[in-house]
Amino acid sequence: MLRGLSHAGLGNIGSDEQFIALAHEYGFQTVDIDAKGLIDRNGVDGARELLARHNITMGAFGLSVDWRTTDESFRAGLARLSEEAAAAAALGCQVCCTYVLPATDYKAAHFMVLATRRLRICAQILGAYGIRLGLEFVGPHHLRTAWANPFLWTMHETLDWIDAIGEPNVGLLFDSYHWYTNGHTVADIEALTPDRLVHVHINDAPDVPVEDARDNGRIYPGEGVIDLAGFLRALSAIGYKGSVSQEILTAEAPSASPTELLARSKAGFDKVYRAAGLA
Numbered sequence: 001m002l003r004g005l006s007h008a009g010l011g012n013i014g015s016d017e018q019f020i021a022l023a024h025e026y027g028f029q030t031v032d033i034d035a036k037g038l039i040d041r042n043g044v045d046g047a048r049e050l051l052a053r054h055n056i057t058m059g060a061f062g063l064s065v066d067w068r069t070t071d072e073s074f075r076a077g078l079a080r081l082s083e084e085a086a087a088a089a090a091l092g093c094q095v096c097c098t099y100v101l102p103a104t105d106y107k108a109a110h111f112m113v114l115a116t117r118r119l120r121i122c123a124q125i126l127g128a129y130g131i132r133l134g135l136e137f138v139g140p141h142h143l144r145t146a147w148a149n150p151f152l153w154t155m156h157e158t159l160d161w162i163d164a165i166g167e168p169n170v171g172l173l174f175d176s177y178h179w180y181t182n183g184h185t186v187a188d189i190e191a192l193t194p195d196r197l198v199h200v201h202i203n204d205a206p207d208v209p210v211e212d213a214r215d216n217g218r219i220y221p222g223e224g225v226i227d228l229a230g231f232l233r234a235l236s237a238i239g240y241k242g243s244v245s246q247e248i249l250t251a252e253a254p255s256a257s258p259t260e261l262l263a264r265s266k267a268g269f270d271k272v273y274r275a276a277g278l279a
Helices: 016-025 037-052 070-076 078-090 108-127 141-145 155-165 176-181 186-190 228-237 258-275
Strands: 002-005 095-100 133-137 170-175 197-202 243-247
Touching: 002 258, 016 037, 016 258, 037 078, 037 155, 070 078, 078 095, 078 108, 095 170, 095 197, 108 133, 133 155, 133 197, 155 170, 170 176, 176 197, 176 228, 186 228, 197 228, 228 258, 243 258
Parallel strands: 002 243, 095 133, 133 170, 170 197, 197 243
Antiparallel strands: none
């Protein structure tokens, strides 16, 4: 499994070009970035050369289409999605991801119908470029009542929804924080097949009651109470070989420098990968 980084938790790290160089310097292998922006600034050949020079590949890019609100807003983003998918494919990236909030102000059944249709269309566009779509269930308890109507927030519900969407390139974005806040187990991971997983996020949780763990209260791997060794061992055991990208969401921006935060990230990855027997 590849050690990866997103921007989240690294402070003001600067441009993606700087991000790529620093990721390599601290021993990471993938970055989650905007491929289209990188190509717009450097050209396709320049972007490929930059990644190759630093021995970095793209882990994933985010789904920019607004699939959560109006049909007009959704349709307006589809042309850009094609451009972003083409750019990602040109850089060898095969993963696009989006999160699924556990509640909605829409009537849940109607929202499910709309979201299923919209995400199916997104998956079809991405599939034309050889790209998979990862759906991230969101577990923290406080978000389940943040909007008027409950939606879905567990791994099993999300897998059922993926089956209903019905496109072969749709799977899970699997985040350790959401696994933990749902009370999911190592056995739940071991019951999966690797084709169900599109991308993985790693982070840790503070030592508070699980129902009090805030979505923006995450900490660095190896600094909290999540069984990340078990999480990683189980992913490895089922044959997952993709990126494991750090994502640290915090209420306030980190005050430390990006290099300090990268050193902290590397130390955390080293700790949990060793504990999992994967170092």
